[in-house]
Amino acid sequence: MSPNNEFDFYIVLRHNILAGDNDLSWYDYLYNLFGSDHHFAVSVRPVNNWGGQNVNDLSLLNGENKIDLTKIHEDYLKQIGMKYDSSEDLLFGRICYAAFPNGYIIRADGKIEKCSVALNHPQNLVGYIDPDNGVVIDNTKNKLWSYSELKSECYICPDILCCLNLQCRRYALVDKQDCYCHRATYKPKSNHRTSPM
Numbered sequence: 001m002s003p004n005n006e007f008d009f010y011i012v013l014r015h016n017i018l019a020g021d022n023d024l025s026w027y028d029y030l031y032n033l034f035g036s037d038h039h040f041a042v043s044v045r046p047v048n049n050w051g052g053q054n055v056n057d058l059s060l061l062n063g064e065n066k067i068d069l070t071k072i073h074e075d076y077l078k079q080i081g082m083k084y085d086s087s088e089d090l091l092f093g094r095i096c097y098a099a100f101p102n103g104y105i106i107r108a109d110g111k112i113e114k115c116s117v118a119l120n121h122p123q124n125l126v127g128y129i130d131p132d133n134g135v136v137i138d139n140t141k142n143k144l145w146s147y148s149e150l151k152s153e154c155y156i157c158p159d160i161l162c163c164l165n166l167q168c169r170r171y172a173l174v175d176k177q178d179c180y181c182h183r184a185t186y187k188p189k190s191n192h193r194t195s196p197m
Helices: 025-034 064-082 139-144 152-155
Strands: 011-017 040-046 110-114 125-130 136-138
Touching: 011 025, 011 064, 025 040, 025 064, 040 064, 125 139
Parallel strands: 011 040
Antiparallel strands: 110 125, 125 136
16 A cells, blocks of 8 residues: 555645745645645645734735635646645635634643634633533633624625624624635724725
8 A cells, every 4th residue: 555545644734825925935845745646735825914023023915905816826736746734725625724613722721622723812711621511611702702793895705605694703802803805805993994895
């Protein structure tokens, strides 16, 4: 049995890109290592603003630029024959892991949280592991992470069935913003959002 068929696993190598990331030679290197192995694929994602002061030093992609540069990377991967992971374009593919009712982060101290970007935030804490009672989940708080009303612009978005306005619940629950959409650029609530696409 060849190594390609001996083990049942699937690894997605995620490449986060910023504005100006036009060097595609990294993919040639990956192809030389894994190109013929169906267990490996590449996913290309724009770096997002997850808060903090350091984000001001990053050249983030915004609006259509996110889509355009990402597509250049995707097209090159397909051109050289490297498997591209397109699960985000499938049904429910853009729903964040934290939005799934059984999507949890188990911390070293036994706390159970939802979002890896909002660690230690009170709204993120949904339970704990108890030595006597096992896993204890606050179902009311947990449900907040799994429900979001669709906005009017969601109904005309071609990605509605990919995300159902659940791409990032942290925006609503922790940052107190309306929603997160990869097709629009959001600003703090005191400002106006750019036009949705």
